[in-house]
Amino acid sequence: MARSPYAGTVTPSADVRPYHHGNLRTALLEAAERRLAEHGADGIALRDLAREIGVSHAAPRRHFADRQALLDALAISGFARLDERLRAAVDDAAADSSSRMRAVASTYTRFATENASLLDLMYTSKHRPGGEAILEAAEAPFSLLSDLIEQGQRENTLTREDLTGSATVLFASLHGIATMINGSFVPAAQLEGLTDIAVSQFLQAAGPAPVADQR
Amino acid sequence: MARSPYAGTVTPSADVRPYHHGNLRTALLEAAERRLAEHGADGIALRDLAREIGVSHAAPRRHFADRQALLDALAISGFARLDERLRAAVDDAAADSSSRMRAVASTYTRFATENASLLDLMYTSKHRPGGEAILEAAEAPFSLLSDLIEQGQRENTLTREDLTGSATVLFASLHGIATMINGSFVPAAQLEGLTDIAVSQFLQAAGPAPVADQR
DNA sequence: CTACGGTGTTGCCCATGACTACATTCACGA
DNA sequence: TCGTGAATGTAGTCATGGGCAACACCGTAG
Known part of the structure; x- marks a missing residue:
């Protein structure tokens, strides 16, 4: 599978995913917006987004206090x-x-x-x-x-x-x-x-x- | 606690809850409507309703194929x-x-x-x-x-x-x-x-x- | 009186949100 | 240059809830 979910200033050395995503908040919002359009608000699961982006299931929490906060941001x-x-x-x-x-x-x-x-x-x-x-x-x-x-x-x-x-x-x-x-x-x-x-x-x-x- | 969640035709002998509720579907809808008004659609949990009414957590399934079916009925x-x-x-x-x-x-x-x-x-x-x-x-x-x-x-x-x-x-x-x-x-x-x-x-x-x- | 269908129960699995403790990285100042 | 703290990400855990399956109870039709 392709692995370059990078959009930020960070340039990954080669094949390794850097410890810090670099743009996670934005990536989450974009992914969420896609899901929102395709499956409605109920189709948005934080863990799912994390998986899709390739970070751990708890990472989103650093950017959104809870699920509702992400929806509000959307x-x-x-x-x-x-x-x-x-x-x-x-x-x-x-x-x-x-x-x-x-x-x-x-x-x-x-x-x-x-x-x-x-x-x-x-x-x-x-x-x-x-x-x-x-x-x-x-x-x-x-x-x-x-x-x-x-x-x-x-x-x-x-x-x-x-x-x-x-x-x-x-x-x-x-x-x-x-x-x-x-x-x-x-x-x-x-x-x-x-x-x-x-x-x-x-x-x-x-x-x-x-x-x-x-x- | 009071225990008379009976609304139907069934008259409980004394203190025992009959095996069959008698009016579960209606009771579910009523409880759901209350929760809907108080906590919004997200506040409606089948298990919660079941608890409130006093039936087992799987009982609602006999009347509504899934959560969405209940919401549709509402x-x-x-x-x-x-x-x-x-x-x-x-x-x-x-x-x-x-x-x-x-x-x-x-x-x-x-x-x-x-x-x-x-x-x-x-x-x-x-x-x-x-x-x-x-x-x-x-x-x-x-x-x-x-x-x-x-x-x-x-x-x-x-x-x-x-x-x-x-x-x-x-x-x-x-x-x-x-x-x-x-x-x-x-x-x-x-x-x-x-x-x-x-x-x-x-x-x-x-x-x-x-x-x-x-x- | 028996068999069957409707209704409720128990027990289980799994996904998810939320929380905690820990790891890594970055930036900034001494 | 280094070290230190704030950001950011990770791993592990818990509780809740939806959905499924196997079983139990019960009324009723035959």
Whole structure:
């Protein structure tokens, strides 16, 4: 079997595994993330990861106090990756807030369906101690949404009061849509369409004109 | 310690526990549901339940092939209870579809926040074999929503096309709102307000007064 | 009254998380 | 340069829990 699970600065002399892995924490997270995607959170066993990486069964403990700590770390890095993706989407989109909003929304639901188990992990923080770190990590993507709203207000695209509420509902919708699809309660093919409806409803509800109707 | 974990038709002669419990399956589900609420799904251990009920550690196996089967059963009964609650809410509400819709919505989010762990279980069916039973159980509450929509159409309260899409988004919103609150991402105090926003947006988007279309 | 199916029991194996004591290595300062 | 302590990894152990198998009890149908 190949034996070069080295990713760090350490260069193994030849064939011998160095006593110190050099990058174990990262290696654990990567392996865990793979398992998470393939077998869900329940499929993550510390001992298993250790075996896969080629360290002793107790080694992971040096980097994660317990299993839950590793799961929390996954959740946190999940929010970070999500944030990256969302911001990239904003940058790629047209400059107006509506376009950006749509881009963020569809990126979000795509991310959420492509990383179903990860999303579960991210949102199912059971108010346990240490869960604050996760909430903190979640602020990055949330703040992105706030920024977009502010932009919309500057552009006079979003004029209503209580935008925060509507925005929260939008976010919840997107998440809910992903949940329904991930659970097979709704066919995956509807992803784009539903996302669109959610954003449109938000823009309509938060938008400038409750204007007189015209048909 | 008291020793009367009897709930069934069996009447114990005196002080002796009968060889057969008489209602083990139900007792297991009830105990499991308690633990679910108190400690989450991870806090459910078959052996623990058996101990609590006073049967041997292998007894549960006669009623549930494995742990997952019990969790699935919980999810199914969860959908059933949810359905009951929703239908009760419809019956208690005014007869017009909008009122009913609002009643259903707020009942849903309340149920979802009061039974956070249960909801996780219900929606996180990992397309495993046997998950179909859960999807099937979920149809009851879903069909309720369809019925309300039909009623709205008859009443001409809901006139737009693609109502199904909007309705799905509404449902997703409600679920998402509950998820955000359960995860402490949003303060619980906002439950009612957000629920209201979600319903209003749906009614507005699906309703008769069309606001041009969005750009 | 007997045989059988349903239900519960005992005993076992094995995987896993968590803990402790010990080993190795690295980095930093005297 | 060396030595010393902090990081990091290892080995061994325990308790818990899921799952399986063989056996025991019991009600009921024939």
